[in-house]
Amino acid sequence: MDEPDPTTEIPTRTLVESMIREDATIDAGELYDVAAALGMSDQQVRLCIKRLVAEGRFTHEGRGRTAVLRATGDTRGAIEPELEYLRFMYAQDRGRARWDGVWHLAAFAVPESQRHARDSIRDTLVYLGGAAIQGGLYVSANPWEDRIGAAAAELGIESHLTTLTTTDLAVGGLTEGRAIAARLWPLDRLAAGHERLLGVAQRVRAALPAEDPTELLTLAITLAAEFDRAVGPDPLLPPELLPQPWIGARARAAVAECWALLRDSALPPIRLFRWYGEVVAEITAAT
Structure with missing residues (x-):
C-alpha cells in the first residue's frame, strides 16, 4: 500500500x-x-x-x-454528521438550490454578566456560516432564523437577539453580492482547503478499487478527514456569490465519486461510511 x-x-x-x-x-x-x-x-x-x-x-x-x-x-450522537448540511451543499453545487437574493442578519447585545451566553451565540452564528459585519452584527446568505432562535432560547437570551432579512445590503460601500462575500468571508482560505481536498480525492480515486481491507479503511478515513477539514468552516455561500468556477464544487464532486466507489467495496459496517454513502446515493439518484 x-x-x-x-x-x-x-x-x-x-x-x-x-x-x-x-x-x-x-x-x-x-x-x-x-x-x-x-x-x-x-x-x-x-x-x-x-x-x-x-x-x-x-x-x-x-x-x-x-x-x-x-x-x-x-x-x-456527537459524531453524526449533519446530513441535511451535506444534502444542501451538494444541491448548491448542482444548481438545485438557487439563491433568492435575500441576506439574513442577526444582531445581539448580551450583557457582560452573561458572557458565556454571548460567546456561545457568537460561536453559533459563525458555525452556521455567519460573518461579522461589525460588533454584534452577523450576516448569512442562507436562512438560519430557526436555529439561531433555538440557540438563543436555550441560552436564555431571546430578548437580546434581533433577526432581519434584506435584499438591499451595503457593507463598507459595497453593494454587489460577490464583492460583499469576498470582503466578509475568507474565500482564499476556503479555496485552498478545497484544493487540498481535491488532491486527496484524486489520490484516493487512483488507489481504487483496493482489495486489502486495511487499505480500504485507510483510504476512506483519509478522505473523510480531509473532507471534514475542508467543509467544516465552509459557510456554503451560494454559487451566485462565489468566484466561478468554484474549486469547492469540483472537489466535492470528486469526493462523491470516491464514496460511490467505496460504497461498492467490501467496507466493514462502519457508521461514518453509511452516512456518507446515503448522501452519495441520493446525489447519484438525482443526477
Whole structure:
C-alpha cells in the first residue's frame, strides 16, 4: 500500500471515532491496523483510548488487539454528521438550490454578566456560516432564523437577539453580492482547503478499487478527514456569490465519486461510511 498522504493529518481521536461500527463497537485489531497504516504508533492509540474511556466516551472490554471498544450514547450522537448540511451543499453545487437574493442578519447585545451566553451565540452564528459585519452584527446568505432562535432560547437570551432579512445590503460601500462575500468571508482560505481536498480525492480515486481491507479503511478515513477539514468552516455561500468556477464544487464532486466507489467495496459496517454513502446515493439518484 502507498504511504499515507503526508498533508492529510488525522488526529488519533478522529481516527478512533471514525471506526465506530453500526453496533457502536470498535474492533481494536482493526483500529491498530489502520492506525499503523496512517503512521500512528500503538502507544499513541493506547493513550488516546485511555483518555476517551476516562472521559466517558467509550467503554473498554478485553486487552490489546482483541479488545472491543463501545461508544456511549453521547459519543454516538456527537459524531453524526449533519446530513441535511451535506444534502444542501451538494444541491448548491448542482444548481438545485438557487439563491433568492435575500441576506439574513442577526444582531445581539448580551450583557457582560452573561458572557458565556454571548460567546456561545457568537460561536453559533459563525458555525452556521455567519460573518461579522461589525460588533454584534452577523450576516448569512442562507436562512438560519430557526436555529439561531433555538440557540438563543436555550441560552436564555431571546430578548437580546434581533433577526432581519434584506435584499438591499451595503457593507463598507459595497453593494454587489460577490464583492460583499469576498470582503466578509475568507474565500482564499476556503479555496485552498478545497484544493487540498481535491488532491486527496484524486489520490484516493487512483488507489481504487483496493482489495486489502486495511487499505480500504485507510483510504476512506483519509478522505473523510480531509473532507471534514475542508467543509467544516465552509459557510456554503451560494454559487451566485462565489468566484466561478468554484474549486469547492469540483472537489466535492470528486469526493462523491470516491464514496460511490467505496460504497461498492467490501467496507466493514462502519457508521461514518453509511452516512456518507446515503448522501452519495441520493446525489447519484438525482443526477
